[in-house]
Amino acid sequence: MKLQIEKWERWFLYATTVMLVAFLVAIFASIGEAGIHLPTDEDQVDPNLLEFSAYESNPAPFNELGSRPYTGTEDDIEWEVVLLARAWAFTDGEPVDAERGVPIITVPVDTPVEFVVTSVDTVHGILIAEVAVNAMVIPGQITKVVTEFDEPGEYAIICHEFCGLLHHNMYAIVEVVG
Amino acid sequence: MTATQQPATTDAVVVEQRRWLKWQLYLGFVGLFLGLLMGFLQAMDRTGIDLYDAFQLQTYYQGLTLHAVSLAFVLTFTFANSFLTLTVMRSLDRPMDYTWMIQGSTITAALGVVLAAAAILMNQASVLYTFYSPLQASSLFYLGAVLLVVSTWLVSLNQMLTVRTWRKEHPGERLPLLAFVSLVTFLMWDLASLGVAVEVVVFLLPWSLGITEGVDPLLNRTLFWFTGHPIVYFWLLPAYVSWYMMIPKQVGGKLFSDGVVRGVFILFLLLSTPVGLHHQFTDPGIDEGLKLLHGVFTFGVFFPSVITAFTLMAALEHGGRRAGGKGLLGWILKLPWGDPVVVAQLLAMIGFVLGGATGLLNASSTMNLLIHNTSFVPGHFHLTVGTAVALTIMGVAYWLVPYLTGKPLWGRRLGVLQAWLWLIGVMVFSRGQMAAGIEGQPRRLFTTASAYIDESWEVWNIVAGIGGMIMFVSGVLFFVVIGGTLLQKQRVTVEMPVSECIHDRTETPRWLDRAGLWFVVAVVLVLIAYLPVFITHNYEFNVLPFTLY
Numbered sequence: 058m059k060l061q062i063e064k065w066e067r068w069f070l071y072a073t074t075v076m077l078v079a080f081l082v083a084i085f086a087s088i089g090e091a092g093i094h095l096p097t098d099e100d101q102v103d104p105n106l107l108e109f110s111a112y113e114s115n116p117a118p119f120n121e122l123g124s125r126p127y128t129g130t131e132d133d134i135e136w137e138v139v140l141l142a143r144a145w146a147f148t149d150g151e152p153v154d155a156e157r158g159v160p161i162i163t164v165p166v167d168t169p170v171e172f173v174v175t176s177v178d179t180v181h182g183i184l185i186a187e188v189a190v191n192a193m194v195i196p197g198q199i200t201k202v203v204t205e206f207d208e209p210g211e212y213a214i215i216c217h218e219f220c221g222l223l224h225h226n227m228y229a230i231v232e233v234v235g
Numbered sequence: 236m237t238a239t240q241q242p243a244t245t246d247a248v249v250v251e252q253r254r255w256l257k258w259q260l261y262l263g264f265v266g267l268f269l270g271l272l273m274g275f276l277q278a279m280d281r282t283g284i285d286l287y288d289a290f291q292l293q294t295y296y297q298g299l300t301l302h303a304v305s306l307a308f309v310l311t312f313t314f315a316n317s318f319l320t321l322t323v324m325r326s327l328d329r330p331m332d333y334t335w336m337i338q339g340s341t342i343t344a345a346l347g348v349v350l351a352a353a354a355i356l357m358n359q360a361s362v363l364y365t366f367y368s369p370l371q372a373s374s375l376f377y378l379g380a381v382l383l384v385v386s387t388w389l390v391s392l393n394q395m396l397t398v399r400t401w402r403k404e405h406p407g408e409r410l411p412l413l414a415f416v417s418l419v420t421f422l423m424w425d426l427a428s429l430g431v432a433v434e435v436v437v438f439l440l441p442w443s444l445g446i447t448e449g450v451d452p453l454l455n456r457t458l459f460w461f462t463g464h465p466i467v468y469f470w471l472l473p474a475y476v477s478w479y480m481m482i483p484k485q486v487g488g489k490l491f492s493d494g495v496v497r498g499v500f501i502l503f504l505l506l507s508t509p510v511g512l513h514h515q516f517t518d519p520g521i522d523e524g525l526k527l528l529h530g531v532f533t534f535g536v537f538f539p540s541v542i543t544a545f546t547l548m549a550a551l552e553h554g555g556r557r558a559g560g561k562g563l564l565g566w567i568l569k570l571p572w573g574d575p576v577v578v579a580q581l582l583a584m585i586g587f588v589l590g591g592a593t594g595l596l597n598a599s600s601t602m603n604l605l606i607h608n609t610s611f612v613p614g615h616f617h618l619t620v621g622t623a624v625a626l627t628i629m630g631v632a633y634w635l636v637p638y639l640t641g642k643p644l645w646g647r648r649l650g651v652l653q654a655w656l657w658l659i660g661v662m663v664f665s666r667g668q669m670a671a672g673i674e675g676q677p678r679r680l681f682t683t684a685s686a687y688i689d690e691s692w693e694v695w696n697i698v699a700g701i702g703g704m705i706m707f708v709s710g711v712l713f714f715v716v717i718g719g720t721l722l723q724k725q726r727v728t729v730e731m732p733v734s735e736c737i738h739d740r741t742e743t744p745r746w747l748d749r750a751g752l753w754f755v756v757a758v759v760l761v762l763i764a765y766l767p768v769f770i771t772h773n774y775e776f777n778v779l780p781f782t783l784y
């Protein structure tokens with residue numbers, strides 16, 4: 058016995074199929090062509106070995122925090138920023154800006170930058186909305202995301218996962234210079 | 236109802252079972268009330284007014300935990316438990332096999348609510364409803380969560396045993412559609428709930444009791460989202476049961492085909508669970524390829540949703556035309572716009588269409604990078620769970636409370652107003668939340684106190700706040716209508732409406748009845764999607780607890 062689906066309902070389903078396929082193609086195209094990637098399985102790190110302030114004896118790469126020319130092996134990355142997160146601050150290893158009370162991290166414009174981040178305590182996140190940096194920072198896991206700033210200026214890196222009492226104050230500033 | 240005479244003892248059992256189910260429904264209303272009150276505080280926060288002190292709450296996040304737990308877990312679970320037990324009884328025209336399971340379900344749910352609420356109100360569980368480790372809540376909170384889930388399993392077991400008995404008593408007969416969809420909804424949930432059950436029972440509960448020291452936060456997230464996506468369908472399918480099985484009857488129309496409805500619920504059973512990684516697109520430590528596999532499966536769930544939209548539209552049109560509606564759209568005017576039961580649910584459907592469109596954005600992995608964890612996301616799901624589901628529950632309550640109490644509905648026009656206010660409120664609210672989210676405002680944000688509010692968010696937050704207050708007023712009206720109903724002195728007998736199909740179950744192929752077989756297929760799909768995730772996961776149980784709230 059056949060399922061009772063009338064003709065127009067069938068056509069509607071065909072149209073939906075076409076639409077969904079178009080969506081999927083668009084997604085894979087944006088991955089393949091534009092190189093927009095999701096975070097993937099990178100290395101792990103034992104959070105019990107991490108110090109937020111006296112970081113010099115941390116396991117690599119978190120023994121050398123901060124913003125500098127890329128030291129890794131990928132071809133298309135030129136700059137790197139290594140950060141630690143804890144409740145309720147990020148650190149790049151430098152003293153925080155006296156006026157703003159948060160780190161100000163300088164990176165060059167028009168340069169592919171990799172952010173490398175992990176957490177010393179609970180789950181945090183990094184969100185730089187203007188350049189589609191959006192990733193979770195999970196204790197035990199190393200988060201790596203690559204982006205490029207087209208415009209000089211100030212950008213906020215916001216912790217966008219609930220991390221306790223003062224979650225709404227946890228951010229840092231990226232200063233993009235030309 | 237059918238004219239068959241029930242022996243008196245059966246009647247007494249039915250009365251007793253309904254009484255427990257009524258109390259479980261009321262428990263859900265307690266959740267709704269608490270949740271809406273917290274929603275009001277959140278709406279005020281969007282406009283820059285901090286009322287948490289005045290309400291004796293320690294923090295915004297304590298309130299937000301209470302908001303989401305009350306609404307997303309308590310209201311929805313207890314409604315599903317109560318409603319989809321009553322539908323099985325009505326559909327099979329017999330009591331459930333085990334009264335003690337119904338009692339047990341209501342009692343475990345109530346106990347779970349008491350424990351979780353106590354922990355939250357003592358500010359010992361302000362971990363939000365996702366309770367990501369290594370933030371640690373009091374063990375009472377985890378215990379409460381377990382009990383709530385157990386209450387749903389008891390309902391499911393009772394359904395299965397009752398259906399089995401019915402099948403024995405009716406050899407060769409087809410399982411009626413209403414019982415089938417109720418059963419499949421819970422089968423879907425049985426499979427889906429395993430993730431969070433393992434997370435809480437194996438990892439979080441022993442850890443919060445000090446039996447184990449460390450946890451694996453990424454593993455816990457993966458287990459959480461194993462359940463966390465399909466839970467959306469556990470919220471939604473009871474609403475679908477009403478939309479498919481009752482609304483056509485209530486608007487004077489008929490469903491087109493029994494087989495299509497069965498097919499839709501089976502597709503949900505199959506496709507709801509093997510897609511959870513799409514909530515973890517932005518997580519480190521999970522392979523990008525596996526994320527994309529789940530991403531592709533996610534689009535599959537769009538099919539049953541589209542069929543639903545289509546089938547329901549056809550049933551509504553059928554009803555509107557039988558009532559004399561003419562022309563392309565004239566039938567819409569002939570729908571019963573004065574009946575709060577119908578109006579609330581028609582408007583809930585409108586909310587769902589808007590929510591479904593924005594949901595496709597969430598599911599696209601690359602779009603997801605723009606909006607993940609921004610206030611766009613709560614903007615989206617207040618249209619889906621916050622309206623499609625919550626407003627449907629309110630609409631159903633407008634006949635279900637009379638059905639369970641024998642008291643006629645009070646304040647029909649107020650009920651109609653309530654439904655419209657909710658839709659207007661949520662559209663304003665979601666517009667504000669989504670716009671601020673696209674401008675990069677994170678979700679879960681105590682805006683009044685935040686150190687980094689961007690100018691572009693401020694006006695949208697005020698919009699969201701105003702929308703939220705309209706929703707709150709609507710919620711208060713709901714309780715006025717229900718309160719007025721409970722005070723009624725008259726008595727009426729209300730029947731449960733059940734849609735008829737133009738092509739009924741005698742025309743449905745038998746393979747669509749095999750709920751158990753489909754369950755096995757669903758398990759296989761889950762294994763395909765999740766085995767690689769659990770095999771490649773790097774297990775480290777070394778992260779110590781934090782209570783930073």
Ligand code: HEM
Nearest residue numbers: 274277278303306307363620621625678679680703706707
């Ligand atoms: C008066 C009506 C309501 C108002 C004003 C309201 C307001 C809000 C706001 C402003 C947020 C976002 C908080 C943030 O991101 O910081 C939120 C979150 C949430 N709401 Fe509502 N809401 C209402 C009704 C509902 C309903 C009916 C449901 C579900 C049935 C619901 C479920 C949720 C959930 C699950 C969250 C997420 C909490 C989290 O992120 O941890 N809300 N609500």
Ligand SMILES: [Cu+2]
Nearest residue numbers: 181216220227
């Ligand atoms: Cu944080």
Ligand SMILES: [Cu+2]
Nearest residue numbers: 216218220224
């Ligand atoms: Cu945070």
